[in-house]
Amino acid sequence: xxxxxxxxxxxxxxxxxxxxxxxxxxxxxxxxxxxxxxxxxxxxxxxxxxxxxxxxxxxxxxxxxxxxxxxxxxxxxxxxxxxxxxxxxxxxxxxxxxxxxxxxxxxxxxxxxxxxxxxxxxxxxxxxxxxxxxxxxxxxxxxxxxxxxxxxxxxxxxxxxxxxxxxxxxxxxxxxxxxxxxxxxxxxxxxxxxxxxxxxxxxxxxxxxxxxxxxxxxxxxxxxxxxxxxxxxxxxxxxxxxx
Amino acid sequence: xxxxxxxxxxxxxxxxxxxxxxxxxxxxxxxxxxxxxxxxxxxxxxxxxxxxxxxxxxxxxxxxxxxxxxxxxxxxxxxxxxxxxxxxxxxxxxxxxxxxxxxxxxxxxxxxxxxxxxxxxxxxxxxxxxxxxxxxxxxxxxxxxxxxxxxxxxxxxxxxxxxxxxxxxxxxxxxxxxxxxxxxxxxxxxxxxxxxxxxxxxxxxxxxxxxxxxxxxxxxxxxxxxxxxxxxxxxxxxxxxxx
Numbered sequence: 001x002x003x004x005x006x007x008x009x010x011x012x013x014x015x016x017x018x019x020x021x022x023x024x025x026x027x028x029x030x031x032x033x034x035x036x037x038x039x040x041x042x043x044x045x046x047x048x049x050x051x052x053x054x055x056x057x058x059x060x061x062x063x064x065x066x067x068x069x070x071x072x073x074x075x076x077x078x079x080x081x082x083x084x085x086x087x088x089x090x091x092x093x094x095x096x097x098x099x100x101x102x103x104x105x106x107x108x109x110x111x112x113x114x115x116x117x118x119x120x121x122x123x124x125x126x127x128x129x130x131x132x133x134x135x136x137x138x139x140x141x142x143x144x145x146x147x148x149x150x151x152x153x154x155x156x157x158x159x160x161x162x163x164x165x166x167x168x169x170x171x172x173x174x175x176x177x178x179x180x181x182x183x184x185x186x187x188x189x190x191x192x193x194x195x196x197x198x199x200x201x202x203x204x205x206x207x208x209x210x211x212x213x214x215x216x217x218x219x220x221x222x223x224x225x226x227x228x229x230x231x232x233x234x235x236x237x238x239x240x241x242x243x
Numbered sequence: 244x245x246x247x248x249x250x251x252x253x254x255x256x257x258x259x260x261x262x263x264x265x266x267x268x269x270x271x272x273x274x275x276x277x278x279x280x281x282x283x284x285x286x287x288x289x290x291x292x293x294x295x296x297x298x299x300x301x302x303x304x305x306x307x308x309x310x311x312x313x314x315x316x317x318x319x320x321x322x323x324x325x326x327x328x329x330x331x332x333x334x335x336x337x338x339x340x341x342x343x344x345x346x347x348x349x350x351x352x353x354x355x356x357x358x359x360x361x362x363x364x365x366x367x368x369x370x371x372x373x374x375x376x377x378x379x380x381x382x383x384x385x386x387x388x389x390x391x392x393x394x395x396x397x398x399x400x401x402x403x404x405x406x407x408x409x410x411x412x413x414x415x416x417x418x419x420x421x422x423x424x425x426x427x428x429x430x431x432x433x434x435x436x437x438x439x440x441x442x443x444x445x446x447x448x449x450x451x452x453x454x455x456x457x458x459x460x461x462x463x464x465x466x467x468x469x470x471x472x473x474x475x476x477x478x479x480x481x482x483x484x485x486x
Binding site: 018 | 251253254256257258259260261262263265266298301302312325326327328329330332333334335336337338339340349350351352353354357358360362364365366367368369370371372373374375376380381385386388389391392393395397398473474478479480481482483484485486
């Protein structure tokens with residue numbers, strides 16, 4: 001039985017990985033991932049074999065991991081954030097159907113929602129949704145329906161992949177949809193380059209967010225009706241009395 | 244300027260904490276938290292001063308942390324999972340308004356959604372919602388509206404606090420609401436005692452989940468229309484082709 005760890009390495013800084021993630025990489029012969037993330041960890045695991053595939057080659061990357069494991073190697077497949085949140089864990093199980101002799105172990109990590117929330121203050125204290133604005137693998141109509149449902153039910157919403165070269169106006173579209181049910185004064189926040197060089201956070205209203213240009217390294221947070229700004233932090237109360 | 248770290252210690256096992264969380268506790272004079280969580284970390288941080296308050300004394304716990312910091316101590320306020328997900332980070336900012344001389348730093352951790360997902364397989368790969376079924380601080384009508392919205396928009400749903408002594412039938416009620424829009428055959432999962440002794444995971448249908456009795460140490464996952472069972476794991480595909 002060969003073994004593949006599917007590992008969430010967190011937002012990027014070494015000290016935001018869990019001990020379990022570090023141990024699994026130390027136990028591995030090969031570390032495989034998208035080029036950018038492999039570059040982030042390379043210096044901490046000298047002597048390992050590193051293999052990368054570019055973006056959009058996700059299926060190839062999974063096959064590569066299973067083929068290396070088949071040779072008898074212990075393999076780490078690494079993902080930024082958490083491997084189970086828009087990460088490779090699902091695809092690894094799907095591709096793994098063809099490799100019944102390989103055991104998978106998923107090792108969770110800090111995802112951009114919780115990593116970014118910690119920088120902004122405490123936006124996710126109450127019920128929230130994660131929605132990716134990328135329509136590469138999901139029809140935009142489905143994304144739209146989810147944005148509207150989340151806004152109508154007064155969820156805090158965290159947006160992944162809010163922008164890209166081809167999707168520069170998607171955040172604007174999402175904010176317009178949200179404003180059908182959320183006040184334009186709803187407190188929002190953006191965090192870029194979480195736990196990496198150039199980390200930057202901003203707190204603003206939904207109306208201001210609509211006219212903000214973000215990049216693909218930004219995670220966006222849209223408050224619920226109770227979310228407030230306290231000393232430039234974005235804070236969602238849970239409802240304790242006597243505060 | 245005194246300092247309080249508000250720390251998510253993850254699901255419970257020492258090696259599921261981040262390096263940053265461990266460093267912050269090592270740098271602290273006092274570690275404060277709910278009794279059960281302080282007991283989980285005590286042995287790893289000898290020589291620290293430990294202080295606890297029981298459940299339902301959350302505001303007192305925050306005041307205690309700020310008062311200790313006022314004496315010049317560096318303080319860690321610890322929470323299970325992530326401090327920003329139904330955790331103490333929000334309340335600390337609210338209470339902190341009265342202690343402007345104290346700086347807060349939030350340190351994220353692995354929350355039950357991602358920790359539990361890793362045990363079950365890969366249920367959260369696509370857009371998902373976190374909903375707490377506890378109506379101690381939230382009106383049940385609001386929880387109900389969120390359950391229905393999440394089901395209607397085909398989110399994967401992760402339920403926190405699915406049960407307690409007083410709320411033994413809430414999961415059943417939640418499943419009945421979900422079945423207005425989700426098929427009774429929707430793949431679901433439960434995980435108890437994530438990363439602790441007695442960890443247990445089960446994959447089942449929504450109809451079966453409805454008639455399952457869970458306890459307060461269980462996290463519940465309800466799939467979207469695409470979620471499937473692969474070798475007894477709960478897997479939500481993201482939509483990659485040629486799989």
